[in-house]
Amino acid sequence: GDSVTQMEGPVTLSEEAFLTINCTYTATGYPSLFWYVQYPGEGLQLLLKATKADDKGSNKGFEATYRKETTSFHLEKGSVQVSDSAVYFCALSGYSSASKIIFGSGTRLSIRP
Amino acid sequence: NAGVTQTPKFRVLKTGQSMTLLCAQDMNHEYMYWYRQDPGMGLRLIHYSVGEGTTAKGEVPDGYNVSRLKKQNFLLGLESAAPSQTSVYFCASSYPTGGSGGTDTQYFGPGTRLTVL
Numbered sequence: 173g174d175s176v177t178q179m180e181g182p183v184t185l186s187e188e189a190f191l192t193i194n195c196t197y198t199a200t201g202y203p204s205l206f207w208y209v210q211y212p213g214e215g216l217q218l219l220l221k222a223t224k225a226d227d228k229g230s231n232k233g234f235e236a237t238y239r240k241e242t243t244s245f246h247l248e249k250g251s252v253q254v255s256d257s258a259v260y261f262c263a264l265s266g267y268s269s270a271s272k273i274i275f276g277s278g279t280r281l282s283i284r285p
Numbered sequence: 286n287a288g289v290t291q292t293p294k295f296r297v298l299k300t301g302q303s304m305t306l307l308c309a310q311d312m313n314h315e316y317m318y319w320y321r322q323d324p325g326m327g328l329r330l331i332h333y334s335v336g337e338g339t340t341a342k343g344e345v346p347d348g349y350n351v352s353r354l355k356k357q358n359f360l361l362g363l364e365s366a367a368p369s370q371t372s373v374y375f376c377a378s379s380y381p382t383g384g385s386g387g388t389d390t391q392y393f394g395p396g397t398r399l400t401v402l
Contacts, residue, residue: 206390215289215375215393216328261327271316271379271389272343275327 174199178262178276185252186284193247193279195236195262203264205229205238205245206273210259219247219260254283286311289394291376297400298366306361306397308376316379317359318343318391319351321372328375334359366401373398 179194197205204223208216220229225240234249245262262276292307308317315336320328330343332351340351348370350362359378363370377391 213395215395216377216391217393218390221390265389271381271391272318272330272333273391275329277325277327 174203174264174266174274176262176264176274176276178260178279180277181259181280182282183279184282184284187254188251189283191247191249191252191256191281193260193262193281195245195247195276197243197245197262197264199243199264199266201266202240203266205236206263206265207234207236207245207247208261208263208275210261210278212258216261252281252283254285257281257283288312289376289378289392291374291394291397293397294395295398297402298363299402300367302366303362303364304366304399305363306374306376306399308359308361308378308394309357310359310376310378310392311357312378312380312392313356314378314380314392315356316381316389317353318377318379319349319359319361320375320377321345321370322375322396323372331361331374366399368401371399371401 175198206221207219209219210216220231222229222238228237259278261278265273289310318333319331334340334353337356352360374397376394379389379391
């Protein structure tokens with residue numbers, strides 16, 4: 173079945189460092205890909221998404237490109253801030269009823285001042 | 286708009302007790318979902334609903350029941366709680382935009398932390 177694999181955390185970086193969180197997927201057909209973020213004590217919220225191959229999703233300085241040839245959707249940010257500390261989830265949604273989403277296990281990111 | 290709200294925020298149960306978690310959304314969304322979040326396992330879908338009066342099983346439905354009597358509400362019930370159901374429960378909703386369907390964004394509530402002793 174469909175699945176998402178993302179790099180295990182926790183990831184700890186210094187402020188202004190470059191961030192990459194790797195995500196690969198397995199799916200039939202052409203799924204949509206998402207990054208959701210969970211700040212401490214809150215629910216998940218959509219960070220960015222891409223709905224077809226070669227699309228780039230971007231938001232709040234984060235970017236991810238839908239790479240069909242490598243089945244990847246890596247999250248990047250050029251200069252992280254303390255406020256980016258959160259848990260990041262890679263996810264996919266296929267051509268199914270009810271827009272069900274399959275989530276990766278999450279990567280905890282901590283940014284040191 | 287309040288978005289997606291969940292009641293209660295915290296709850297402690299003893300093994301064998303029952304309870305109902307309430308999810309409400311004010312965005313007129315057709316689809317609603319219940320997930321559980323456990324350390325290192327991401328979110329797993331328990332049950333979902335594609336409209337008022339309809340429900341379906343997700344990935345981990347055993348031990349849970351749901352009802353969607355009103356479009357804006359989605360209830361998750363535990364008839365006889367077990368320690369394995371200790372988790373954080375999230376409700377979400379989405380609006381089908383048509384087309385592939387898989388492009389729809391889900392909107393999440395703040396979660397309910399449940400401990401079963």
